[in-house]
Amino acid sequence: MTVRADERLERSAAAARGGSGAVVELLARRAEPVAIGLIAIGIGLALFSLFLLAVGKSPATFFSLMYVGGFGSWFSLQNSLSRAAPLLLTALCVALPARLGLVVIGGEGALALGGVAAAAAAAPLVNIAAPLPTLFLMAAAAVTVGGLWIGAIGYLRHYRGGNETIASLLAAYIAIALMNQLVEGVLRDPASLNKPSTAPLPPAYWIGKIPGTDVHWGLAIGLIACAVSYVLVEMTTWGFAARIAGGNARAAEVQGLPVGKLIVGFTTLAGGFAGLAGMIEVAAVQGNANASLAAGYGYTGILVSFLARHNPLAIAPIAILLGGIEASGGLIQRRMGLPDATVLVLQGVLFVVILFCETLYGRFRIFNPELWKRDA
Amino acid sequence: METTAIGLWGVPLGILAGAIRVSTPFIFVSLGETITERSGRINLGLEGTLVFAAMAAYAVDVLTGSPWLGVLAAMAAGSVFGFVHGFICKFPRVNDVAIGIAMMQFGLGLAFFLGKPFIQPVAPHLPSVPLGFWSNVPQVRSALDVNVLFLVGAGLAFALKWGFANSGLGLKLRVVGDSSDAARALGLDPDRARLFATAVGGALAAVGGAYLSLSYPGLWSERVSSGQGLMAVALVIFARWNPVGCFWAALLFGGAGALGPALQSVGVTQGYYLFYAAPYVLTLIIMIATSSPARSAAGMPGVLAAR
Numbered sequence: 001m002t003v004r005a006d007e008r009l010e011r012s013a014a015a016a017r018g019g020s021g022a023v024v025e026l027l028a029r030r031a032e033p034v035a036i037g038l039i040a041i042g043i044g045l046a047l048f049s050l051f052l053l054a055v056g057k058s059p060a061t062f063f064s065l066m067y068v069g070g071f072g073s074w075f076s077l078q079n080s081l082s083r084a085a086p087l088l089l090t091a092l093c094v095a096l097p098a099r100l101g102l103v104v105i106g107g108e109g110a111l112a113l114g115g116v117a118a119a120a121a122a123a124p125l126v127n128i129a130a131p132l133p134t135l136f137l138m139a140a141a142a143v144t145v146g147g148l149w150i151g152a153i154g155y156l157r158h159y160r161g162g163n164e165t166i167a168s169l170l171a172a173y174i175a176i177a178l179m180n181q182l183v184e185g186v187l188r189d190p191a192s193l194n195k196p197s198t199a200p201l202p203p204a205y206w207i208g209k210i211p212g213t214d215v216h217w218g219l220a221i222g223l224i225a226c227a228v229s230y231v232l233v234e235m236t237t238w239g240f241a242a243r244i245a246g247g248n249a250r251a252a253e254v255q256g257l258p259v260g261k262l263i264v265g266f267t268t269l270a271g272g273f274a275g276l277a278g279m280i281e282v283a284a285v286q287g288n289a290n291a292s293l294a295a296g297y298g299y300t301g302i303l304v305s306f307l308a309r310h311n312p313l314a315i316a317p318i319a320i321l322l323g324g325i326e327a328s329g330g331l332i333q334r335r336m337g338l339p340d341a342t343v344l345v346l347q348g349v350l351f352v353v354i355l356f357c358e359t360l361y362g363r364f365r366i367f368n369p370e371l372w373k374r375d376a
Numbered sequence: 377m378e379t380t381a382i383g384l385w386g387v388p389l390g391i392l393a394g395a396i397r398v399s400t401p402f403i404f405v406s407l408g409e410t411i412t413e414r415s416g417r418i419n420l421g422l423e424g425t426l427v428f429a430a431m432a433a434y435a436v437d438v439l440t441g442s443p444w445l446g447v448l449a450a451m452a453a454g455s456v457f458g459f460v461h462g463f464i465c466k467f468p469r470v471n472d473v474a475i476g477i478a479m480m481q482f483g484l485g486l487a488f489f490l491g492k493p494f495i496q497p498v499a500p501h502l503p504s505v506p507l508g509f510w511s512n513v514p515q516v517r518s519a520l521d522v523n524v525l526f527l528v529g530a531g532l533a534f535a536l537k538w539g540f541a542n543s544g545l546g547l548k549l550r551v552v553g554d555s556s557d558a559a560r561a562l563g564l565d566p567d568r569a570r571l572f573a574t575a576v577g578g579a580l581a582a583v584g585g586a587y588l589s590l591s592y593p594g595l596w597s598e599r600v601s602s603g604q605g606l607m608a609v610a611l612v613i614f615a616r617w618n619p620v621g622c623f624w625a626a627l628l629f630g631g632a633g634a635l636g637p638a639l640q641s642v643g644v645t646q647g648y649y650l651f652y653a654a655p656y657v658l659t660l661i662i663m664i665a666t667s668s669p670a671r672s673a674a675g676m677p678g679v680l681a682a683r
Contacts, residue, residue, distance in 0.1 A: 103473050103474060103477070105477060156663075156664060160664050160667050160668070161667040161668050162663045162664055162667045163610070163613070163663070163667075165420060165473055165477070166420070166606060166609060166610045166663070167660060167663060169603070169606055170603070170606070170607070170610065170656045170659050170660050170663075171656075171660065173602065173603050173653065173656045174653045174656045174657060174660070177649045177650065177652055177653035177656070178649070178650075178653070180649040181647065181648075181649035181650050184649070299481065302477060302481075303481070306474065306478075338489075339488065339489050339492040340488075341485050341486075341488030341489040341492070342489060343485075344481065344484065344485025344488060344489070345482070345485040345486055345489050346485075347481060347485065348478065348479075348481045348482025348483070348484070348485040348486065349482060351477075351478035351481055351482065352460075352464070352475065352478045352479060352482055354478075355464070355470060355471065355474050355475050355478050356464050356467070356470065356475075358469045358470055358471070359467035359468055359469045359470050361469060362469075
């Protein structure tokens with residue numbers, strides 16, 4: 001959690017001492033999360049391979065298909081990147097509250113309602129307003145609704161003392177029920193017979209593709225959101241205050257930090273990002289709001305954030321990795337005759353092992369310069 | 377369903393029937409979680425255990441034809457899930473809430489994976505006791521056709537309340553849950569106690585899962601549970617870690633869950649999804665109403681209150 005603070009201390013210490021030893025120490029510290037992350041992924045893949053062997057399938061075939069289906073060609077890479085776009089935003093919905101020590105896992109609900117809000121905002125504007133302002137208003141509506149939805153969880157947590165983890169997941173079930181009610185009720189396009197949906201967005205109003213690719217602009221928006229979050233968390237006083245409050249809320253309050261405002265602010269921003277993911281799904285993938293909005297991006301985002309140890313910059317590569325794993329699911333299903341839940345099993349194993357490996361932090365002498373001196 | 381004979385009486389009757397039918401998984405999961413939390417640990421992953429147990433029970437029932445073997449298999453699977461959770465949480469720096477979420481996703485994934493071949497086949501159900509034998513009204517009879525597991529759960533709630541207060545094992549569990557230091561001073565190993573409390577909690581939650589697939593709704597599908605395991609965990613807080621409180625709260629939640637179908641059976645179809653969301657809304661409202669920012673909840677195990 002306090003990587004950056006450690007690093008600053010380390011830098012000033014290094015400046016005081018000078019010399020190349022300081023650089024080595026800094027590198028050692030930096031290498032710890034990467035090495036432990038790789039160890040965890042290695043253990044996870046090994047366990048999953050054992051599972052595949054137990055059900056009589058070849059791990060080698062599985063992983064080569066996963067590579068081909070997720071990253072092996074320009075086509076599959078673009079597919080993975082498109083799937084990574086919502087994951088970037090839903091992972092931020094977990095990572096930002098995590099800075100305050102909160103475990104919020106209801107991003108799926110904010111995404112669903114954000115998508116509905118975007119579709120509802122578009123309905124009166126389509127064919128009247130120009131596409132760009134319409135998209136802007138759709139995004140504003142989605143961010144507002146998503147932000148209020150998760151911000152309310154933060155409020156409940158701080159001012160009522162309710163458990164934010166359970167509350168956010170309950171709220172996600174409620175949000176999905178609300179989405180179904182709205183999409184099949186007042187917002188339903190009468191022309192959508194088999195799959196109740198809102199009115200389709202005319203092609204001119206869609207979020208386009210990044211030139212030269214088949215990947216929509218949602219990826220760029222997600223990456224910008226990660227960069228902005230990184231700056232907020234690591235380089236501003238708010239981010240610093242949030243980390244202190246996450247370490248010890250009572251101590252932070254004694255210090256005069258506005259813990260309540262920080263919690264509500266961070267959870268609102270987090271929900272806003274998840275809502276934005278819903279808007280992007282509507283305006284770049286689905287073309288309307290329908291039950292497919294609740295496709296599990298919110299839940300995979302939890303895994304992405306934990307794998308990234310809630311670091312917004314680390315979220316980007318991991319979201320692309322998991323986007324690729326999910327993108328390869330169809331190919332694996334067809335070629336190996338494995339059920340679509342195989343990817344869920346892999347994700348679950350990785351999730352458990354990654355959390356288990358948290359216990360390895362601080363145990364390796366090589367990554368902890370202060371242990372070097374103790375012996376010397 | 378024939379509703380015209382009793383008209384609108386079908387609504388409260390439907391809610392009563394639903395409360396009895398729907399509450400059973402809530403009872404078992406919340407009793408299991410109560411045992412785990414009383415030992416000073418939280419297992420948020422019981423939703424995954426519930427769904428995996430539903431699959432395991434159904435699969436064993438399909439393969440052997442014996443629903444009771446299915447329940448046993450579910451309990452074995454549930455205790456393994458609890459054991460894994462408890463084992464991992466023994467290590468320093470491991471967060472039990474996060475592990476719960478991970479185990480939930482793992483349990484769901486594994487259940488969907490292994491359960492694929494069992495979505496179609498039909499399996500025999502658990503028996504029920506016709507407590508409505510005195511009535512001539514078919515709806516009353518069907519409402520009071522109570523499953524054996526409901527009765528077991530009700531008995532277990534009272535037995536656990538007695539056991540926490542009076543049995544040696546119950547007292548040891550409470551000491552461990554109230555203070556790790558006090559427990560060590562008494563020669564108890566808190567990590568070991570929590571490991572077993574989580575395993576027992578998982579086994580009990582699994583009985584709830586077996587009920588889902590072997591009685592009501594009585595089949596295995598990927599949507600067999602929609603958050604019951606999670607709501608039951610929330611319900612433990614509402615019930616103040618009191619097993620008998622869990623029983624009453626489970627009945628209340630069962631009734632709320634039956635509101636939608638009961639209204640639908642008398643022809644109210646407006647807002648189906650909103651009634652479907654009633655139990656979640658109720659859980660949230662109760663959480664907001666009963667939690668307090670200033671002090672930890674009455675009855676909360678000391679180890680949980682301290683963090």
